[in-house]
Amino acid sequence: METNHHSPLTASEIGTLWGFYLKSSLSVCVMTYFLEKVEDTGIRDLLQLVRKQEQDTLAMIEDVCQREQMAIPVGFTEEDVDPSAPRLFSDAFMLEYVRQVEVATIAAIPNVTRSDVTNICQSGLQLAMKNHDIAKDTLVAKGQYSRPPVIPAPKQIDFVEKQKFLRGFLGEKRPLSAVEISHLFMNMQTNALGKALMMGFAQVAKDAKVTKYLVRGKEIAHKHVEIFRSLLAEEDLPGSECGMITS
Template identity: 80%
Template sequence: MKTNHHSPLTASEIGTLWGFYQKNSLLTRVTGYFMEKVEDVDIREVLQLVKKEGQEALTMIEDICQSEQMAIPVGFTDEDVTPSAPRLFSDAFMLEYARQLEVASIAAAGAAIPNVTRSDITNFLQTALQLGMRHHDIAKETLMEKGLYSRPPVIPAPKQVDFVEKQNFMRGFLGEKRPLSAVEITHLFMNMQTNALGKALMMGFAQVAKDAKVTKYLVRGKEIAHKHVEVFRSHLAEEDLPGSRTWDDHVMTSSTESPFSDKLMTFHTTALVDIGIGNYGLSTAGSPRRDIGLTYARLMAEVAAMAEDGAELMIKNAWLEQPPPAPNRKALEKGRGG
């Protein structure tokens, strides 16, 4: 049965639009800079698709905001990018960056769809999901064609179904540890991939940041990412399984001229931290071996502290755009009563 009235935006829908605007405005600026520097024609085409996707998302959100008389977020503008700055990353890094951004976009859109009601918001998210999946596949295929794609570890396919019979299935400290499950391997490898890319990104950012406190924050992020890469690598190595490739040598220049504002680089780092926290939560749920689960809990606490410090740094510099809040009913009531 159709409803004729125009439903107001829910809190979930407002938050979704706000979050997607922030991330897509960042995405279009970063990929726009990459397109100024990329030399490989195939990689340029991937970046062009990703940038176009981000620009279309921004336009859709702006149209919805205008129809609802909702303030359009500031996000990131051309002032946050210096296209003439020297190249900071290799073409291969730009391609893997695009692929991993699409992974994050797929996850964000998929998580948001069940929490929205209006058809226009649902259509926006479904479009974002479909484009994210399509562009991820194109980026992955391009990486594979160029010999740059890190395949997850290969294990023998099971010939029969087994059921867990002993509680030592969850053991990870005392006694003999069982081999990693396919699901645990998947999470360890994925988290190693994201941290390896994040480490190289923050290495490049730290090299060009202008503010000393921002530089210190980015160096800290790089060191944490390196530590987490080694933790995940060690768990895989115990089973003689390979880890993913690293990207440290894809920071291409010794230039200290920044292509991005300190605001953009700090926000980008905190956004990566937020994604990491979400990934670690999912990984914990999929890792019943106790030592693996506790590893994620320990690492999650470390990145959560990093996220909090990043937010404080952005607040001090007046860079943090406040997410849309609910009305402060107590303050309104007090004002009327006074």
């Protein structure tokens, strides 16, 4: 006996669809601006690919929303981007932007069940991995990729024996673990990217309140970059914001 069981969208699935929609609509706007300014033909090809993929994702999400009679999210539109604005970022910055956005997408593994929503998520994750690798490999080839610090490979296994290990930077200090170094470096990079974005946007924002907000955000991001950099420096580990992040 056949059954026609149609599962309603769960809260997690609705949230995932809305999150992907906002991310994809923002990416379309950013890629549209980048494509007006990029000079390197290879990077242009990647930006065009990313924009097309994000447009396809928007269409898939809109299809699900229509079938479920659910409101389509209000994402970013062409009204939110001015392709004629001055060039604010280097080609290498555009690559790094793509790389970091795709890292965030890969890290956001959703809790979904329905096959149609799962397909959207799987497609997004697969494309994110591919685009991340293209951006990373291009940066490496151009000598503009900032690698995480290198540490000696462990020769023996040590176990945590006391809870004070969890206090980390408080009280008696201990060497940073590989995981901590990784997170410090990654957070330094993401804040450096945000700092550069806000510096650029602050130069062209037309509303004084928006400009003030962006400048404040830039200052906060800069503060975090310096904190993370100093923690790495205390361990004699190299720290770089990302040499390619320039406006």
